[in-house]
Amino acid sequence: MKNICFVVAMQAEAQPFIDRYGVTEVPDFFAPLPCKLYQVQLVHTTLNVVLNGQQHGSDLVGCEAASVATMAAIQRLHPDIIINSGTCGAFKSNGAAIGDVFIGNAVMFHDRRVPGDDAWGTQALGNYPVYAGAVKIANDLGFKLGKVTTGSSLDMQPCDLQIIQENHGELKDMEGAAVAFVCSLFSVPVLFIKSVTDLCDSGAETFEEFSRNLAMASQAVSDANAKVIDYLAEG
Amino acid sequence: MKNICFVVAMQAEAQPFIDRYGVTEVPDFFAPLPCKLYQVQLVHTTLNVVLNGQQHGSDLVGCEAASVATMAAIQRLHPDIIINSGTCGAFKSNGAAIGDVFIGNAVMFHDRRVPGDDAWGTQALGNYPVYAGAVKIANDLGFKLGKVTTGSSLDMQPCDLQIIQENHGELKDMEGAAVAFVCSLFSVPVLFIKSVTDLCDSGAETFEEFSRNLAMASQAVSDANAKVIDYLAEG
Numbered sequence: 001m002k003n004i005c006f007v008v009a010m011q012a013e014a015q016p017f018i019d020r021y022g023v024t025e026v027p028d029f030f031a032p033l034p035c036k037l038y039q040v041q042l043v044h045t046t047l048n049v050v051l052n053g054q055q056h057g058s059d060l061v062g063c064e065a066a067s068v069a070t071m072a073a074i075q076r077l078h079p080d081i082i083i084n085s086g087t088c089g090a091f092k093s094n095g096a097a098i099g100d101v102f103i104g105n106a107v108m109f110h111d112r113r114v115p116g117d118d119a120w121g122t123q124a125l126g127n128y129p130v131y132a133g134a135v136k137i138a139n140d141l142g143f144k145l146g147k148v149t150t151g152s153s154l155d156m157q158p159c160d161l162q163i164i165q166e167n168h169g170e171l172k173d174m175e176g177a178a179v180a181f182v183c184s185l186f187s188v189p190v191l192f193i194k195s196v197t198d199l200c201d202s203g204a205e206t207f208e209e210f211s212r213n214l215a216m217a218s219q220a221v222s223d224a225n226a227k228v229i230d231y232l233a234e235g
Numbered sequence: 236m237k238n239i240c241f242v243v244a245m246q247a248e249a250q251p252f253i254d255r256y257g258v259t260e261v262p263d264f265f266a267p268l269p270c271k272l273y274q275v276q277l278v279h280t281t282l283n284v285v286l287n288g289q290q291h292g293s294d295l296v297g298c299e300a301a302s303v304a305t306m307a308a309i310q311r312l313h314p315d316i317i318i319n320s321g322t323c324g325a326f327k328s329n330g331a332a333i334g335d336v337f338i339g340n341a342v343m344f345h346d347r348r349v350p351g352d353d354a355w356g357t358q359a360l361g362n363y364p365v366y367a368g369a370v371k372i373a374n375d376l377g378f379k380l381g382k383v384t385t386g387s388s389l390d391m392q393p394c395d396l397q398i399i400q401e402n403h404g405e406l407k408d409m410e411g412a413a414v415a416f417v418c419s420l421f422s423v424p425v426l427f428i429k430s431v432t433d434l435c436d437s438g439a440e441t442f443e444e445f446s447r448n449l450a451m452a453s454q455a456v457s458d459a460n461a462k463v464i465d466y467l468a469e470g
Contacts, residue, residue, distance in 0.1 A: 032420065032421055032422065033420050033421075034420065055358060055419070055420070056354060056357055056358055057354040057357075058353075058354035058355050058357075058358050060358065061349070061355075061358070062347055062359070063298060063299055063302075063387075064298055064299070064302045064412075064413045064416050064417070065416075067298075067299045067302040067303055067306075068302055068306060068417060068420065071302075071303060071306055071307075072306075109387070111346060111387055111388065112297055112387040112388055113387075113388035113389065113390050113392075114296070114388065114389050115389060115390075115442045118293075119291060119292040119293035120293050120296075122291055122292075122293075123290060123291055123293050123295065123296070124297070152298075152344070152346055152347040152348075152387065153346065153347055153348035153349065154348065154349050154350060155348050155350075157348075157392060157394050159392050177299075178299045181299050181300075182299070182303060184290070185267065185268055185269065185290070185303065186267055186268075187267065207350045
């Protein structure tokens with residue numbers, strides 16, 4: 001692949017990755033949008049890293065900001081693939097541990113409750129396609145596989161857990177399905193690389209556990225990103 | 236104003252309005268996006284109506300589709316104002332009745348739960364600016380005023396109601412805050428025109444009540460839209 005574009009929500013999630021490649025920001029590339037572009041030409045490929053940017057003093061997170069950043073990235077950069085990398089919650093009952101790196105093999109929403117098993121219910125869940133090579137990447141590079149499940153909240157309410165369990169969600173994040181939705185509209189392949197900051201079924205307080213493990217998990221995802229870039233750039 | 240752009244989620248919500256103006260679709264204007272454009276030149280202004288379009292056999296609803304449609308509309312049409320019109324739930328405890336038409340005087344999210352009263356909590360709620368002339372429009376044209384509160388689900392869980400009550404949300408919809416978020420990024424004014432299909436505190440089943448009142452409420456919002464267009468086109 002000649003043109004790889006990462007979409008990442010938080011600066012802290014991307015920083016180890018940005019530092020590794022020594023890339024610098026292309027100022028105001030997406031203006032007036034707050035999204036930020038970091039770009040570097042590698043031997044075989046152009047590497048783009050797009051962050052949501054900030055509003056009102058904090059990094060934009062969640063599904064609306066992810067939709068905007070993904071759409072802007074596709075429109076302006078025309079990537080061969082969008083890679084949504086970052087941190088997530090997971091379930092120890094599925095065998096996940098803090099710091100584990102997963103490749104997404106599917107993606108859904110868990111907090112869009114619209115009645116019915118019909119077209120409305122199908123749309124609400126999403127279940128967008130992921131990059132056809134995702135399973136092979138995980139197997140070849142030694143990563144776990146899991147289904148990304150996205151909601152707009154850091155916590156998990158009983159109604160969220162019910163939908164996650166019924167639909168076999170494993171990697172709880174706040175952007176993945178929005179990124180995949182926009183990619184589906186533009187027919188751009190999407191790949192997920194997620195490392196675990198917190199265990200949804202550990203009994204620990206999520207925000208405390210997330211904050212404590214953010215730097216470590218971001219380093220783990222940075223290492224994984226580099227392996228995937230090498231793999232895709234040669235392919 | 237010379238260029239007014241409506242963003243509407245469902246075809247059924249927009250149809251009475253489209254029929255009233257006799258506008259026809261501009262085919263594939265937003266391709267490859269599924270968003271649909273209806274456009275007509277009135278005496279004083281260009282009237283655009285943008286629908287989210289369909290995916291997987293149903294009209295796209297919710298915050299991700301609204302983000303995409305609003306961004307595409309602003310990028311391609313450069314409107315003076317975005318008007319998000321459609322139906323909503325409301326509370327009879329606030330004096331609302333089925334078929335009432337409201338102008339939004341504020342807008343927030345109620346289903347983005349991120350801890351803290353700090354920048355994260357502020358971002359999660361949104362509370363984006365609305366068009367500075369909103370209150371005057373409501374007063375001059377005889378509409379009620381209310382705070383739009385947006386979530387990705389048709390139902391209302393206890394955690395949603397708590398945030399709605401704490402932050403004085405009144406008009407429960409599935410797109411408004413996402414439209415306002417994107418407008419805030421592009422510094423485009425946003426106005427809300429919402430008619431009530433269901434009462435969140437009536438005890439009735441929401442989907443049944445919504446479905447029963449959708450056509451009537453869509454007619455009411457169409458009548459209101461025409462008054463607002465006349466008002467803004469002259470201003």
